Amino acid sequence: MIRITDLSHNLGTSRVLHGIDLTIPKGQITALIGPNGAGKSTLLSLIARLDTPLSGRIDVDELQVGACPTDVLARRLAILPQTPEIAPRLSVAELVGFGRYPHHKGRPTPEDRARVSDAIALLSLDGLAHRSLDTLSGGQRQRALLAMTVAQDTDYLLLDEPLNNLDIAASRSLMTLLRRLCEDFGRTVVVVLHDINYASRYADWKILSTPSCPLGSRAGAMQLVWR
Amino acid sequence: MSRRLIAPLALVTLSILSLFVGVTEIGTGDVLRDPEARALMLTSRLPRLFAVLITGASLAIAGAIMQMLVRNRFVEPMTVGTGQGAALGVLIVTIAAPGAPLLVQMTLAAATAFGTSLGFLAIAHRMPPSQPFLVALVGLIYGGIIGAGVTFVAYQADLLQYIDIWTNGEFSGILQGRYETLWLAAAVAGLAYLAADQFSILGMGRTVSIGLGLNYGQVMLFGLAAVSLVSAMTVTIVGMIPFVGLVVPNIVSRIMGDDLRRTLPQIALSGAVLVLGADILARVLRAPYEMPVGTVLGIMGAALFLWLLYRPAPRVR
Amino acid sequence: MFARRLTFLAAGLGLSCLGYMTIGSRGGWDFLLPFRGTRLAALLLVAVAVSTSTILFQTIARNRILTPSIMGFDALYLLILSVSVFLLGGAGLSETSALARFLVSLGLLIVASVGLFGTLLLQRREDVMRMLLTGVVLATLFRSLSSLIARMIDPNEYSTIQVASYARFSRIETDLLGLSAVLILGVVGIAWRMRHRLDILALGRDAAINLGENPRRRTIEVLILVAVLVAVSTAFVGPIAFLGLLVVSLAHLVTPTGSHGTLLVSSSLIAGIALVGGQTVLERVLGLSTPLAVLIDLLGGLVFLILVLKGARR
Numbered sequence: 014m015i016r017i018t019d020l021s022h023n024l025g026t027s028r029v030l031h032g033i034d035l036t037i038p039k040g041q042i043t044a045l046i047g048p049n050g051a052g053k054s055t056l057l058s059l060i061a062r063l064d065t066p067l068s069g070r071i072d073v074d075e076l077q078v079g080a081c082p083t084d085v086l087a088r089r090l091a092i093l094p095q096t097p098e099i100a101p102r103l104s105v106a107e108l109v110g111f112g113r114y115p116h117h118k119g120r121p122t123p124e125d126r127a128r129v130s131d132a133i134a135l136l137s138l139d140g141l142a143h144r145s146l147d148t149l150s151g152g153q154r155q156r157a158l159l160a161m162t163v164a165q166d167t168d169y170l171l172l173d174e175p176l177n178n179l180d181i182a183a184s185r186s187l188m189t190l191l192r193r194l195c196e197d198f199g200r201t202v203v204v205v206l207h208d209i210n211y212a213s214r215y216a217d218w219k220i221l222s223t224p225s226c227p228l229g230s231r232a233g234a235m236q237l238v239w240r
Numbered sequence: 241m242s243r244r245l246i247a248p249l250a251l252v253t254l255s256i257l258s259l260f261v262g263v264t265e266i267g268t269g270d271v272l273r274d275p276e277a278r279a280l281m282l283t284s285r286l287p288r289l290f291a292v293l294i295t296g297a298s299l300a301i302a303g304a305i306m307q308m309l310v311r312n313r314f315v316e317p318m319t320v321g322t323g324q325g326a327a328l329g330v331l332i333v334t335i336a337a338p339g340a341p342l343l344v345q346m347t348l349a350a351a352t353a354f355g356t357s358l359g360f361l362a363i364a365h366r367m368p369p370s371q372p373f374l375v376a377l378v379g380l381i382y383g384g385i386i387g388a389g390v391t392f393v394a395y396q397a398d399l400l401q402y403i404d405i406w407t408n409g410e411f412s413g414i415l416q417g418r419y420e421t422l423w424l425a426a427a428v429a430g431l432a433y434l435a436a437d438q439f440s441i442l443g444m445g446r447t448v449s450i451g452l453g454l455n456y457g458q459v460m461l462f463g464l465a466a467v468s469l470v471s472a473m474t475v476t477i478v479g480m481i482p483f484v485g486l487v488v489p490n491i492v493s494r495i496m497g498d499d500l501r502r503t504l505p506q507i508a509l510s511g512a513v514l515v516l517g518a519d520i521l522a523r524v525l526r527a528p529y530e531m532p533v534g535t536v537l538g539i540m541g542a543a544l545f546l547w548l549l550y551r552p553a554p555r556v557r
Numbered sequence: 558m559f560a561r562r563l564t565f566l567a568a569g570l571g572l573s574c575l576g577y578m579t580i581g582s583r584g585g586w587d588f589l590l591p592f593r594g595t596r597l598a599a600l601l602l603v604a605v606a607v608s609t610s611t612i613l614f615q616t617i618a619r620n621r622i623l624t625p626s627i628m629g630f631d632a633l634y635l636l637i638l639s640v641s642v643f644l645l646g647g648a649g650l651s652e653t654s655a656l657a658r659f660l661v662s663l664g665l666l667i668v669a670s671v672g673l674f675g676t677l678l679l680q681r682r683e684d685v686m687r688m689l690l691t692g693v694v695l696a697t698l699f700r701s702l703s704s705l706i707a708r709m710i711d712p713n714e715y716s717t718i719q720v721a722s723y724a725r726f727s728r729i730e731t732d733l734l735g736l737s738a739v740l741i742l743g744v745v746g747i748a749w750r751m752r753h754r755l756d757i758l759a760l761g762r763d764a765a766i767n768l769g770e771n772p773r774r775r776t777i778e779v780l781i782l783v784a785v786l787v788a789v790s791t792a793f794v795g796p797i798a799f800l801g802l803l804v805v806s807l808a809h810l811v812t813p814t815g816s817h818g819t820l821l822v823s824s825s826l827i828a829g830i831a832l833v834g835g836q837t838v839l840e841r842v843l844g845l846s847t848p849l850a851v852l853i854d855l856l857g858g859l860v861f862l863i864l865v866l867k868g869a870r871r
Contacts, residue, residue: 380693396845549694
């Protein structure tokens, strides 16, 4: 489980997260829902050590974020940022292959290759495996990035608005896939969603932030809602 | 004291200082008593002072006009290919017709400078106006390429020693009888002042210009011609002097805004002060030897440029 | 992946070296080998140093237009060198103190470049164009300062120092060849071992952190490597503004891949061909007096303009 203790953070000079205490349960899907600017992405990037929090503490199982070696955490937790700035001159297979880097550090074993093809198959990217990323549509690229995150083979997956660029059918199949990852493979998924309908239907837990009690306010804190 | 008075006062003080700084000591009284001192004053010190003032003022004006033509604050003739184009012209004359009169040199230099500036303008107008730094950068590299071309030709013609004279501005060679053509540059700059309103409007873009009934192409060509002439004369007589045309209009516009009719006199004055200060510095830094003023301004100008790049956004006047 | 193309490049480099050693030679091998051989070795070292430093720098800057020399690395080195001559004096230095000066200047360059470029690169959401412009202006500033200091040292003999700040391939300082070879090969070896890490860093900050890398630390490490490479190659042949940009752009064309293993090899081979082959053709075949560096600047400058304009249109 991910345990967040008294976490505060600023963006620029404005406080986005204010003394948050929160526990995200293991092996289930937790959805973060709320309007723009509520601090959802910030929370995710703090958990994934992309930013260093102003104060407070985050633990992923027995690993304390920021204190444990970053490559150890990379085998435990993977994040798909909202707008990943990936250099375009890579094929899909190459990109997904990078997901295995934390495990092989540049020298892939046959097992690593097998995991990569599994991930490509899981996201139905077989036909696109050797296409260059800059020739893909937004939705295809999104799936390729997700495949990379899946190939990283971590207990925890943090996804920041993965439904961006996806049509309804693709969104549904992605959410179904997340449920499979969770139920069949025991992964823990934390996902930022805009649409409360998807959250209600697919997530086990919802963390809501509304204008009256945004994530950042102490009074509203984080509300964990069972589906 | 009004801020408006700072520049004129500095100009007068520095001008007087400039007359009495040099290898030969001249006291204020000597000019009246000693005929030799008076001769030195008339043949060397005064011409040098005039050359410095004209160069500074006209380069600053050329910079301001160039910035309006390109619609970008980070360009100036000496860095975006106009100066290098002028050097190319002089080089061609030197190879093709060695010993040609100065006026011929200057005419061809102005013509090539006009050509290379036209080239830059064509590139600049094709780039997105939302990326001001990009335009400036492309200008610097464009100027660098033409500069490399000049070096290439000079190497082949074994004229490398001249390159330094044209590319690194210096006033130590200015004597009576060898700088007077610079007054033409002053005249061109003065002429440009008459068209100040047109340039201000040009700076607001093509649509506004045409909407206000301006002959867009004609004003553009006139501006470019003025800039090329000033650059050509400076390069042939003094050599390239970087950054004056860039930092002076920027600083003046920061204080007084962008109405050229109002700011051009101030720009001319400040340009003259900047170059004069640099020239005096160049003379005293390692007296009795002289530094090239281009080197001194390279340092002062680059530092000011960096400041302009990273200053907080200017407040509206 | 690009084995055939790399083989072609290697063959091209081999031919260039053969041409350099043999064309227009009169003396026997016992004269040629030490004389042209040392110069050839120096050219090859410079080629590897320039291409490797450019690739490394472009990866941490995540930009195909930036190169160490465009950002003013070599101008900074020359400035440090001028300052050290100014403070410590002396053209007629003994061999050991020349070595000491080189090492001290190298150390200062490392500190200064990590401080300066590290701050620039580690700023998040920095405007790339402003960074480029900063680099170009900084390079001008460093160059003007060097030339000022050169004249402060000795106004009469400033030309000797000025000569040192122009690139030259025909007269190469071979005194430091042994030490330089050790330094360059050592750094290139480290870069080679880092090649997989570099692949990850090229994905961007967030992706690199996610995959367990530490971009901040790597950026500083890479800057140190770049500083060593730039210092050694500048001490050898002087600054060559656009060589790195030219050869790395060509390498991306010949071997279009994100794999640093391939790119490091292909760009080094191309740089070797450009320097050794170019020098052979220019000097021995065409008999042109123009230094190769001027030609490379011309070509590289054009490549730069094309790259910038293409990037602007996208």
